[in-house]
Amino acid sequence: MSDPTLQGAALDARVVAADHDRVLHSWSAQAHLPDFVVAGGLGSTVWNHEGRRWLDFSSQLVNTNIGHQHPAVVEAIREQASVLTTIAPSTANRTRAEAAERILARAPEGMRKVFFTNGGADAIENSIRMARLHTGRDKVVSTYRSYHGNTGAAVVATGDWRRIPNEFARGHVHVFGPYLYRSEFWATTVEEERDRALHHLERVIQAEGPTSVAAILLETIPGTAGVLVPPPGYLAGVREIADRYGIVLILDEVMAGFGRTGSWLALDQHDVRPDLVAFAKGVNSGYVPAGGVMVSAEIAATFDERVFPGGLTYSGHPLAMAAIVATLDAMEREGIVENAARVGRDVLGPGLAALAATNPLVGEVRGTGVFWAVELVSDRDTREPVSAATMADVKSRLLAAGYLPFVAENRVHVVPPCVITPDEARQGLDLLAGVLSDVAAAGTARVAAPAER
Known part of the structure; x- marks a missing residue:
């Protein structure tokens, strides 16, 4: 950790190793911790030492309402x-x-x-x-x-x-x-x-x-x-x-x-x-x-x-x-509260409603402002929640796509900072829609595979 020559991915790896070795994490089995590193942030974006960037649609624990480093x-x-x-x-x-x-x-x-x-x-x-x-x-x-x-x-x-x-x-x-x-x-x-x-x-x-x-x-x-x-x-x-x-x-x-x-x-x-x-x-x-x-x-x-x-x-x-x-x-x-209301009304609300209308995994969306949840189900008629494995797949795909999610049980909570711009909100929705489309398609393929054989 004290080696000043470490940079980029090597530094991220060292941070993860040191953290997992020394820190007892909340609500976690310590043998199965994530390897996600945040080195900095600004507004609605965070990044690691390697320079990879994520749209923060978690607001960390739904708390960075004014965004990072205001x-x-x-x-x-x-x-x-x-x-x-x-x-x-x-x-x-x-x-x-x-x-x-x-x-x-x-x-x-x-x-x-x-x-x-x-x-x-x-x-x-x-x-x-x-x-x-x-x-x-x-x-x-x-x-x-x-x-x-x-x-x-x-x-x-x-x-x-x-x-x-x-x-x-x-x-x-x-x-x-x-x-x-x-x-x-x-x-x-x-x-x-x-x-x-x-x-x-x-x-x-x-x-x-x-x-x-x-x-x-x-x-x-x-x-x-x-x-x-x-x-x-x-x-x-x-x-x-x-x-x-x-x-x-x-x-x-x-x-x-x-x-x-x-x-x-x-x-x-x-x-x-x-x-x-x-x-x-x-x-x-x-x-x-x-x-x-x-x-x-x-x-x-x-x-x-x-x-x-x-x-x-x-x-x-x-x-x-x-x-x-x-x-x-x-x-x-800066009218940040009004911005949250406007982005929720004009971008997140309509965008999530469209997602619910088109993706078979989405059972319900609900929320207000920049405070929304997308409830994922394996069957819209029975409302059976998707499995923990499916949620893990959704989370990993979102992270890979550059979207930092807040995931709870069978839900993706759409909770970006109140300072998020309409363009950033649309970008986040596009990433979320793409991942859920891919997961839905993969699920359909898995179900269809036995019949095809």
Whole structure:
């Protein structure tokens, strides 16, 4: 690694070897790690040491909303580092106050304060803590199709498989949310799916004992679970249920927030006022780790004379706060949120609809802004998901074509940075369509081969 003469492919190979030898990777079997190296990036493109380039249609982990190496954000971090690199969270700091001001300016009505964290998982942890302390209750209701983070309560609030080997936290209850394509409620219309999902949620709360439920925790739009845009009226219905039983409503905007959906927050597209909003990722595109909780006036007042029993050494870290201020200012100044909405409406939405109409592997596409999922099936009638081997084939072909994908279960998530240009979006769609066409043709050939013999 320290050999200054190494360049290009040789350097990439050395980086991979050193990484695999020394780094324990998340959510991975360590004997089967990818050999993908990123040496640099700019805007919607990344490259390795050899000089190969990829369109980043993953936004890494759906967080580089402002793109790679935005000059205004890089400069703000540099300037802050020259003044003050770190300070204790108990100390008042101008940059932290400015970051809170910028966030609250985009917050839903009624939000009064911001509690800063190191990332999205801690934002969820502290949202749950606030809800429990505010209500004096214990249980948290969340959905099976969800991901809320990899810490104690957050991973148990999560519904997917990652919850199961980590179920050490108490008081978590799960329900099914709306997902018409794979309805749990025998629904055939959007309205049926909405109404039956709301009925299911309320009945579970009633069965659990409403006075034991502190919070309903939902991703405004479940992201890793499949970009499941809620039916019109669903979140408003959840709000009504929460109000009926005195339950705190927490919306998780960690992945969906700050431009991803073509609005500042995903909740802006729905008639809902939460009590707490967890955020991270896009608030500063992950340039420096940061997250937080937008706190309503009612819940903030709970801790006016009562100690809030939570804190983090790096809460409101100056470098992260400077990155937030610069990110949100640049997004407003450059119309980046509007760009995400426009690219989604004019390019990604129509392009993915055309793909669904022509490729037999595509069961459904859904999304908004630069937040889409393409669900792949082996049979459109039965909606049987494609195999893990097929998804591995899709992923490897996309990488070979110069497209960096976000792949989850039987889906390719189309989640480029909010700064992506229409031409880049069209280029990415062409690459995706070409790969899926090739995979579909290869699958047809494999099925046809025995009959031909």
